[in-house]
Amino acid sequence: MSTPAGEHAASADAVGLPWSGGTARTPDGALSVAGLDLRALAAEHGTPAYVLDEADFRARAQELRRAFETAFAAVGTGVDVYYAGKAFLSVAVARWAHEEGLRVDTATGGELAVALRAGVPGADLGLHGNNKSDAEIERALEVGVGRIIVDSLGEVDRVATAARARGGAPAPVMVRVTTGVHAGGHEYISTAHEDQKFGVSMAPPADGSPSPALEALHAVLEHPELHLLGIHSHIGSQILDPSGFDVAAHKVMALRAELAARTGYLVPEVDLGGGFGIAYVPGDVPLDPSRVAKDLAAAVDASCTALGTALPRISIEPGRAIVGPTTLTLYTVGTVKDVTVDDPAGPFVRRYVAVDGGMSDNIRPALYGANYHAELASRVGEDAPVLARVVGKHCESGDIVVHEVQLPGDVRPGDLLAVAATGAYGRSMASNYNHVPRPPVVAVRDGAARVLVRRETVEDLLALDLG
Template sequence: MSAPDSRPLVPDWLAVPDDANALAPLVWPASAARDAEGELRIAGVAVSALREQFGTPLYVLDEQAVRARAREVREAFESAAARHGAAARVYYAGKAFLSTEVVRWVSAEGLAVDVATGGELTIALAAGADPGRLGLHGNNKSVAELEAAVAHGVGSVVIDSPIELERLAVVAERRGVVQRVLVRVNSGVHAETHDFLATAHEDQKFGFPLADAPAVVARIRELPSLEFIGLHCHIGSQIFGTAGFAESAARVVDVHAQLREGGEVPVLNLGGGFGIAYTSVDDPTPIGELATGIVDAVARECEVRGIPVPNLAFEPGRTIVGRAGITLYEVGTVKPVPVTDDLTRVYVSVDGGMSDNARPALYGAQYSARLASRTSDAEAALVRVVGRHCESGDIVVDAEYLPGDVTPGDLLAVPATGAYCFSLSNNYNAVPRPPVVAVADGRARVIVRGETIDDLLARDAGIPTPNEDTV
């Protein structure tokens, strides 16, 4: 039996819109616009054409939006660092969304790439990425993954545990190379959106307590097959503002200064986590302001301690691809459900759901939605956009106002789905994963092929394949 729905019927932040067809600034790709007939176009491509060619559900990614944002972020951090006599390197965090095409796009715009598994490493290498501009993360890297990283000449490995430190040293020694490494530390600062919490300890699976860093670094410096190049610290995700970064920088720079007494510490990697707008009320910090605020905070801490500003590294993912993506669905059923004596919620069921966007179910993430195939003058109705899966928690958009005449066959678009939606996609209820289509200059092309039922059956060992020997 499902638990009662404890969510508010209408969230405090959600207001009845003046126009339920309007596209909120900062939430949609800049190229998103309605044509004279009211149909949504992304980079000049009509959503009806996308449905006809590729079907739905469909991930759509604006190539130029990704490229422009990658360039903007890189330039912002490089400029901010240069004002303090330092360099900055921006890594694209591949966990947000990784494909060979995206690796090529961000690499062409001057970004390095951060990967967290052997699979992500393989994709980046297949795209032609320079191994020296790759960074490998992960709290439980296998020996095989460490072997691959060292063999391909990955630029840096982020050490996450004492066991991993020793494993990597053995792998690098066997290969006869010196592997550059960073040490991931926990500053005790955890930030989410516009709030942050600073404590003495952080209870999480990643990294080392700050107090342990000197001993860890001393061990690395004893090992001839490893070269310590700096600290790494990541304080959270979907962060607005710079206060959390500033507090974390004060703590990490203090340890950075201590480590300089025993040798060079050329790099400080402050991770990513920069927030984007998912709804009309979200107000993400402009990237130029973020870059200036974070780098200035590091510079202040370095000045207090009489040390130079190190070269800085950052790992944005969501802010590069999040806004550039939308997911396109077709409406299947529409069901008004009276929830109080004076309020009815319309359940709009679409042909996707938690298999293509698990974030609402996992994190309670909020999204927006708009009719995409047309506009309407109908009075706005409170809706909940839900998926097709056998779970009451299969919610795509928890609360939204759409024109009250939404009907089966309409196309619905959910913006800001470029990050983590495809990455977290799954085959729940034996639903194939959708394709990813890139749009640019009025044209569309597949960059990740969608799955079919035949693909699912091909993995089922209970179905004999042609010419398969049986025992």
Template structure:
């Protein structure tokens, strides 16, 4: 390969292109004596041989530990200011039956945003009382399903939903607990936030109308008003934005509390993770305490009791616990100003990780099948799709001799990668495998080309029977494999 150019300003040239930044990878991820990546006690090479690539891999022990740590952090922080805390897992990050069981067994509730997510949570055995139901455009049918299931809270996202939820609850003969989503005017990301007077977005109602709409909710006998809800952003590294948002919300909260008790304040989620070695989010214990202290200060200022606090982490639980494995197909050096960029093409792409194309997200990549003493080369890991923006890892360093057939691992892909997966170019979505204590098992079956053909009604007369037979055989095979894993 030709010599490589300088990478982006944040990316440091590593002394060793095989090294693993421990805060980026699942806990206890390491290389064995042969240089192979080991996650959850299973080598990456054995996972690729058994399940193929691309492959989503989630370390169950790591995910459970993060869920427990976050719950404990918020419960202790809340207790320090004289209240309690409820933590919901934000299912949009990645939801499956196995994940629902993991987080609920670790003491968390589940936050869902669609009827489909609600169906998964209920089917997996989540206690309906510990489910929060979000969504800016919940259908009447979805609202009725949530009420009938007995979900613990429906988050009202707009004025029109007040009447819809009240009517559904009245017809069902129930009193439905609800929260009101409010825009505080605080926008946060990483360690920065911007506070404005208004927000121009599809979610929630304006802060100025919070007290008015809260009273409207109280006017319905079929609704039980829990309190206000706010979500200020994603990938947030400290507590400053949450503190500012809480102080703003507490003014409306206090106005409502002077009329009748407001038992809860839900400050949402958005806690950031390390995607690269340059990312350094504050410890969750520090963030939790900073938020709790800010709420307590605001409550003292408004002379109201400190409400129970609620939070909705998702990415910070499942994101770092996941990796994705790919096989290198081609490599090519491309001349750029100052040197060369090495394009490394893999067998997946924007169908299994859309975040780089959608958000310009950065990731960390390492060769997972071996180590090399070659010097680092600047690479861009790209997919197989017919799209110039099909980038998995925009910039990182791999050993200079990275070559076709190498197995690559991309870190911190547990959140939003499977959730956003698609069939662009008719590429089947990969399976998800959980690893724990040296054992691997399928928790979401992958798709086959037969699955794609079976959905195409225009092919029914030509290959319908054959495609259906192949699909059934594929599903049976995957089920058998998962059962024996």
């Protein structure tokens, strides 16, 4: 995604991708975010800490919403943009997303509770999940969520039973389908191929009977307690090639038309997912919202014209693209050691730079082999760069924060190190491995900081242990 225009973009000292728009170098070489020197932030709040650029978050939310509203208005339909609660959710962040005109997508009862506490109306919430509990379904119905995304045929009956017990208006549901379009950076985050847990397959059986997706859509229509709001698809995460969206859109529109031909019911809404990729390291080219929006709007318009169907309302879930680039993780360097590595091309030295966090605050490098970028945050190095690996403090060889990065040769204990683009799936996937308390989330705007999520303490950990 391009750096949003705004109060930070014009800074002469801005450092560019993959950092947030408000990240810059101070005159003496330290990093600052939104005008706040990270040395001062570390002194007040400690490390490790997630530092979230609020203005950058809001700018990205605005950019995405405006891009899609403009593109789909041009072809004659409306669009809703959903913020991905799973990427990172707190009361303040849910409130910001709603204030910027976004709806919020939740995947569990816990995420739903946070969004509700933020004041997001139930009608602006969605509930996802491939294995929703009865309590989660009942709570979603109680607060009037705008849609429940049904993930399996069996779930149709469960939602209908819960809705029947409550009475009142039919429950709005969408059926999640798998299009067979494979996209995303890692097999664990590609979500539309057949051999995985999400959705209902669009592939027709060999005997020529209707596809499981059509069967699930029919099942919803047969339940008077349910309102079939639409069809939902999602093809993956961290997507940098937008071509898959076009293919998936054509398939979903064809399924919508087939259902209408069989039943006379044309679903009013289609969710085309998202998972837009961001820059994690210098040189990455993130998806441009305006381009994706225009291409997707054109694909939907062309499909509906060819099929002879009216345009549906569209919903989009851009995923990490909003919060991912807004946040950095700030660490303090501890141990520094050089290791000689045997290699077929000849031995070389890799410098191991250990920080006071690790896989407990960013599991993605260990889980997916995800790449990140790090820089000194407290000063400018005086020595030539050396090949370094940033590692954590945990009892795992795989406790790697940044696999390979060039750091100044004089990096030393006590230096502050910042890792870019950790806003998505950093804090939300954080753990207490080795009984390490999770870091705080500190929002920065206009030179001031405020804690959104406080640092955990040892007392918090002990409070859960009943002895």
